[in-house]
Amino acid sequence: MVVATQVNPIRMEKIREVDIPVIDLSCSRSKVAKLIVKACEEYGFFKVINHGISHHIIKEMEDESFEFFYKPLPEKELVGSANPFGYGSKNIGLSGDTGELEYLLLPTNQNAIAQTSKFRCVVSSYVKSVRELACEILELIAKGLGVPHSLFSHLVRHFDSDSLLRLNHYPPVTHSFHHGDIGFGEHSDPQIITLLRSNDAPGLQISLRNGLWLPVSPDPHAFCVNIGDILQAMTNGRFISVRHRAMANLLPNQSRLSMVFFGAPPPEATIACPPQLLKRNKPIYKTFTWSEYKSHTYAHRLGETRLDHFKIT
Numbered sequence: 001m002v003v004a005t006q007v008n009p010i011r012m013e014k015i016r017e018v019d020i021p022v023i024d025l026s027c028s029r030s031k032v033a034k035l036i037v038k039a040c041e042e043y044g045f046f047k048v049i050n051h052g053i054s055h056h057i058i059k060e061m062e063d064e065s066f067e068f069f070y071k072p073l074p075e076k077e078l079v080g081s082a083n084p085f086g087y088g089s090k091n092i093g094l095s096g097d098t099g100e101l102e103y104l105l106l107p108t109n110q111n112a113i114a115q116t117s118k119f120r121c122v123v124s125s126y127v128k129s130v131r132e133l134a135c136e137i138l139e140l141i142a143k144g145l146g147v148p149h150s151l152f153s154h155l156v157r158h159f160d161s162d163s164l165l166r167l168n169h170y171p172p173v174t175h176s177f178h179h180g181d182i183g184f185g186e187h188s189d190p191q192i193i194t195l196l197r198s199n200d201a202p203g204l205q206i207s208l209r210n211g212l213w214l215p216v217s218p219d220p221h222a223f224c225v226n227i228g229d230i231l232q233a234m235t236n237g238r239f240i241s242v243r244h245r246a247m248a249n250l251l252p253n254q255s256r257l258s259m260v261f262f263g264a265p266p267p268e269a270t271i272a273c274p275p276q277l278l279k280r281n282k283p284i285y286k287t288f289t290w291s292e293y294k295s296h297t298y299a300h301r302l303g304e305t306r307l308d309h310f311k312i313t
């Protein structure tokens, strides 16, 4: 496999004859911007390497997460159940979805993670770095699309941004697990953009246009980036909010841990495709606020195509 260099900012990862873009962020901005836009149009998914987030910050977040998940259940339950923030096990959302995982859902706004414990300090510095990376990627997208620099990133940088951090722990195999069991079922992410970092255990799969599921090879040095529903709406369907899922962890001795940042707008932000991106096309989606979209999301099942509800008929 060719490792990306200064000259070539993209390498393609061949899995089952499909190329997943791996984009080297240390290369020229204009080239990277074009490659990211192409990946968002073709897959709604890509990996970034040379992203600039220090290994130390990632490792500390991973260590703290494992320390939390290895605690006895009653201690984990002390943080409160995920409604929406807190600890959850097997139950996903409020509409009856389930999966083979446990997780912690955390808010990311500055007030919520006031730094009073080691865990909160670590979350706060991880969130700060990953939010910055998300905004840089959104600014590269804006450059590639030829729209104002902070058109998308200002929503995630906003003080009231509703961004989240999700820590997912997929425990090692037990005899009750079978090949094909689902860890976290098929869905698209409702937000603007998602940055996922996982340890070395496999599980993530993305859905291709032809309906096939493509396994994404784990790479602890990369971030997996996917487009969320809001960016699909803001690009009038040009970018794909890719459907993805995680399979149950079938490794006998190793846990899978993913740390997922969801970059979201503030609740009252109005979501619409800007005129520069509509060009001569008609808008596909109605205008809505993030708060309206979120209420709709939480009232429905994980696997729904939520944007359909906001289509102009």
Ligand code: GA4
Binding pocket: 084, 092, 093, 094, 095, 097, 105, 164, 166, 187, 188, 189, 190, 191, 262, 297, 298, 300, 301, 302
């Ligand atoms: C999917 C993306 C994020 O993990 C999440 C999930 C949320 C939850 O786990 O509470 C949802 C799911 C996600 C979309 C549909 C609803 C809400 C579970 C569910 C059934 C935190 C999010 O924002 O939306």
